[in-house]
């Protein structure tokens with residue numbers, strides 16, 4: 630199946646990239662919000678490389694995320710996640726989609742602030758549950774009551790996700806539409822907070 634991609638006018642892309650400077654766009658938010666799916670579309674539309682931290686962790690460890698949790702536990706996964714994200718952020722401007730827990734780590738949050746502009750993709754619980762129920766690849770939700778787990782994660786994490794540079798609501802709408810809304814929100818936010826080298830102009 631060929632995925633539909635967004636085509637932006639060249640001037641629009643050039644404007645957003647200029648305002649972005651050397652910063653990466655970093656997606657944060659809960660499981661199922663669409664960080665991976667929307668991040669990929671945003672990257673394609675802007676002609677930027679795309680990286681998903683979970684994918685990089687799986688490549689580096691040659692294990693799946695559920696295997697890592699099962700064999701080494703969550704603490705080891707978090708340590709690996711921190712290292713991998715720091716390395717990715719130092720490898721140049723890109724779109725990075727993080728795993729839902731990554732932004733909870735203070736060092737990771739600082740590195741994201743140093744190298745990028747963070748985007749909290751925020752969806753309501755029904756949407757999150759509908760999406761995550763389709764795949765059994767999220768160890769935290771391997772629980773008799775995954776909705777209660779998600780509610781607890783919302784309570785614990787929302788105050789931290791709220792530290793992201795911008796928040797973009799997402800909903801039951803085509804990925805291309807959401808990705809376009811993210812780019813619009815980014816363009817507005819970046820125009821208000823230009824990269825240092827752009828401020829002088």
Ligand SMILES: Nc1ncnc2c1ncn2[C@@H]1O[C@H](COP(=O)(O)OP(=O)(O)O)[C@@H](O)[C@H]1O
Pocket residue numbers: 658659660661662663664665666667726760761763800801802803804807
């Ligand atoms: N706007 C959307 N419309 C329809 N499906 C979506 C949308 N955003 C994400 N999805 C689907 O929901 C699931 C979870 O999305 P994903 O990008 O993996 O979320 P995350 O990385 O935040 O956990 C995937 O199957 C993805 O294709």
Ligand SMILES: O=C(O)C1=C[C@@H](OP(=O)(O)O)[C@@H](O)[C@H](O)C1
Pocket residue numbers: 658659660661664665683694727728729730731766767768769
């Ligand atoms: O929220 C979390 O703690 C996690 C989210 C997952 O990524 P997605 O948010 O991309 O599903 C993955 O990193 C792991 O299962 C833990």
Ligand SMILES: [Mg+2]
Pocket residue numbers: 664665666681683726727728
């Ligand atoms: Mg993901």
